[in-house]
Amino acid sequence: MDDFRITTDRLEEAAIIAGAAGVRDGAVVAFSGVVRGRNLGRRVLHLEYEAYEAMAVPVFERIAEAARSRFGVATVRIHHRIGRVEVGEASVVVVVASGHRGAAFDAARRVMDEVKRIAPVWKREYFEGGDVWVEGPKEPVTE
Amino acid sequence: MSRPVTVLLFAAAREACGTGRIEIPHREGLTAAAVWEGLVREKPALEAFSRTVSIARNHRFVPRDAAVEPGDELAFLPPVSGG
Numbered sequence: 142m143d144d145f146r147i148t149t150d151r152l153e154e155a156a157i158i159a160g161a162a163g164v165r166d167g168a169v170v171a172f173s174g175v176v177r178g179r180n181l182g183r184r185v186l187h188l189e190y191e192a193y194e195a196m197a198v199p200v201f202e203r204i205a206e207a208a209r210s211r212f213g214v215a216t217v218r219i220h221h222r223i224g225r226v227e228v229g230e231a232s233v234v235v236v237v238a239s240g241h242r243g244a245a246f247d248a249a250r251r252v253m254d255e256v257k258r259i260a261p262v263w264k265r266e267y268f269e270g271g272d273v274w275v276e277g278p279k280e281p282v283t284e
Numbered sequence: 285m286s287r288p289v290t291v292l293l294f295a296a297a298r299e300a301c302g303t304g305r306i307e308i309p310h311r312e313g314l315t316a317a318a319v320w321e322g323l324v325r326e327k328p329a330l331e332a333f334s335r336t337v338s339i340a341r342n343h344r345f346v347p348r349d350a351a352v353e354p355g356d357e358l359a360f361l362p363p364v365s366g367g
Contacts, residue, residue: 192366259364260367263362265295276296276363284345
C-alpha cells in the first residue's frame with residue numbers, strides 16, 4: 142500500500158518499510174535523507190523545514206504514479222518531515238517495493254530526485270554564525 | 285460578486301512579503317503573472333524572486349500566463365529545497 146505524508150514526527154524507517162512488500166515483491170529499497178552536520182564548510186546546528194502541505198501530498202502521489210508506470214514497481218511510500226530536524230535525523234524517507242531489485246533501485250532514485258526537484262518543501266539551515274533559506278534549482282518548475 | 289482568489293507564499297517569499305496568505309478580488313482575464321506583478325508592486329522585496337518563482341494553481345504547477353478563476357488557490361513557490 143502506498144503512503145504519502147508530511148509530518149512533524151520523527152521518521153522511523155523500520156515502521157515506514159514495514160508491510161511495503163506484497164507477496165509478489167522480491168525487493169524493497171529504502172532511502173533516508175539525513176541532516177548533514179556540515180554544509181558548504183559550515184557547521185550545521187539544525188534544519189527547519191516548511192511545506193505547502195496541501196500540495197506536497199498530491200505531488201508525492203504524482204511522482205509515485207510516474208515511477209510506477211516507468212519502472213513497473215508496486216509500492217511507493219514517501220514521508221517528509223517538517224519543522225525542526227536535528228543533525229543525524231532523517232528529513233525524508235522513500236520506500237519502493239518491486240518484483241525485482243533493479244526496478245526498485247531505479248525507481249527509488251528517480252522518486253527521490255523528483256522529490257528534490259518539485260516537491261513544495263523548503264529548508265532553512267541554522268549554522269554556526271547565522272541562518273539561511275536553502276534554495277534548490279533556480280529554474281521555475283512547470284512539472 | 286465572484287469569489288476572491290487566495291494567494292499563498294512560502295519560505296523566503298513569504299518572509300519578503302510579510303505574510304503567507306492574501307485574498308484578492310477576481311477580475312475577468314486575470315492571469316498568474318498579473319497577480320505576481322500586483323504583489324511585487326505592493327512589496328518590492330518580492331522582485332528578487334521574479335525570475336525563479338514557480339506557480340501552482342489549485343496544487344498543480346502552471347505556466348505564468350495561466351488563467352486564474354474565481355475561488356482559485358494560487359501559490360508562489362521560491363526554488364524548492366526539500367529532501
